[in-house]
Amino acid sequence: MRRRAGLEGDAQKAETKEDFVKVRRSDLERLTTEVMQLRDFLPKILNGDILWTFQKLDAVESSMEKKEEELEQLKMDCEHFRARLEAAQADCMREKKEKLDLRQHLHEAKQQLLQQAEYCTEMGAAVCTLLWGVSSNEEAVKTILGGSKAAKFFTITAQTMESFVKSLSEDMKQQDLDSDENQFVLALAGIVTNVAALACGREFLVTSSRELLDTMVHLLGDMKPGLCTKFKVLMLMSLYNVSINLKGLKYISESPGFIPLLWWLLNDPDTEVCLHVLRLLQSMILEPEVLAKSASEMRDTLPFQRIIALTKSRNADLQALAKELLEDLKILEYEA
Numbered sequence: 001m002r003r004r005a006g007l008e009g010d011a012q013k014a015e016t017k018e019d020f021v022k023v024r025r026s027d028l029e030r031l032t033t034e035v036m037q038l039r040d041f042l043p044k045i046l047n048g049d050i051l052w053t054f055q056k057l058d059a060v061e062s063s064m065e066k067k068e069e070e071l072e073q074l075k076m077d078c079e080h081f082r083a084r085l086e087a088a089q090a091d092c093m094r095e096k097k098e099k100l101d102l103r104q105h106l107h108e109a110k111q112q113l114l115q116q117a118e119y120c121t122e123m124g125a126a127v128c129t130l131l132w133g134v135s136s137n138e139e140a141v142k143t144i145l146g147g148s149k150a151a152k153f154f155t156i157t158a159q160t161m162e163s164f165v166k167s168l169s170e171d172m173k174q175q176d177l178d179s180d181e182n183q184f185v186l187a188l189a190g191i192v193t194n195v196a197a198l199a200c201g202r203e204f205l206v207t208s209s210r211e212l213l214d215t216m217v218h219l220l221g222d223m224k225p226g227l228c229t230k231f232k233v234l235m236l237m238s239l240y241n242v243s244i245n246l247k248g249l250k251y252i253s254e255s256p257g258f259i260p261l262l263w264w265l266l267n268d269p270d271t272e273v274c275l276h277v278l279r280l281l282q283s284m285i286l287e288p289e290v291l292a293k294s295a296s297e298m299r300d301t302l303p304f305q306r307i308i309a310l311t312k313s314r315n316a317d318l319q320a321l322a323k324e325l326l327e328d329l330k331i332l333e334y335e336a
Contacts, residue, residue: 285325
């Protein structure tokens with residue numbers, strides 16, 4: 001028991017030493033003054049800083065909330081655009097497939113169209129070649145012209161001839177005389193020539209198929225010298241046959257640029273082309289009514305040197321016609 005009492009006494013002494021500290025009065029007074037000052041100023045400083053801090057915190061929190069909302073909206077937009085992109089990609093793939101299918105169908109259609117065009121050209125060449133031969137018979141021509149489709153036939157003839165000439169390449173040196181296209185237009189031109197060889201045919205062409213006459217005059221000026229000479233010859237023969245009809249001659253000779261066209265055609269290296277140009281020119285000169293209207297232009301533009309050169313041609317028919325024409329052209333002196 002004594003030992004315990006001794007221990008308790010030691011503990012009380014230790015507690016007494018911890019509870020009390022010796023401080024100088026001056027230090028205590030200075031500490032008291034500083035505590036009083038802190039008590040006065042600290043609330044003011046802390047209140048302003050805390051208020052500013054809280055305001056800033058509110059602003060930051062508001063900004064964070066706004067950013068979170070914007071982020072959420074961006075996520076939603078991203079999902080929306082992703083969905084649209086996937087849909088667009090699906091549409092693109094579908095359209096690509098459709099495009100490939102269409103290309104395949106187009107290729108097949110082109111092949112079918114090409115086959116049909118080749119068939120129609122081959123059939124047209126065969127039929128028109130047969131009709132060319134038939135049209136040399138006067139009764140057959142009268143039967144053809146008496147049908148309801150005659151005018152339509154010559155309209156299609158004009159369109160076919162024009163399409164053929166347009167298809168010729170600029171640098172084309174030779175025409176494939178054996179091609180169906182060439183045979184087709186040659187047969188058409190031959191039919192027109194045979195029809196124009198008859199009085200009833202000339203009258204029909206002048207009154208009901210002037211579009212064909214205009215087309216032939218136009219095409220003769222579109223083809224280069226030396227190109228499609230047989231086709232040119234047939235068209236010139238047709239125009240010459242039509243010129244036998246006075247109305248036909250007047251109509252042809254009054255076509256814009258017709259006389260310059262004849263001078264241009266005289267430069268063709270093919271003798272048959274030049275021969276039929278001279279025949280057509282002679283037809284104009286020998287008709288007083290037509291000559292009266294064109295004499296001045298002929299006299300001012302006539303290529304005498306070219307005609308003189310043709311009088312020395314190795315082709316006997318062309319040489320004779322050129323000499324004969326020079327004699328006929330003397331009449332222009334009296335028309336002055």
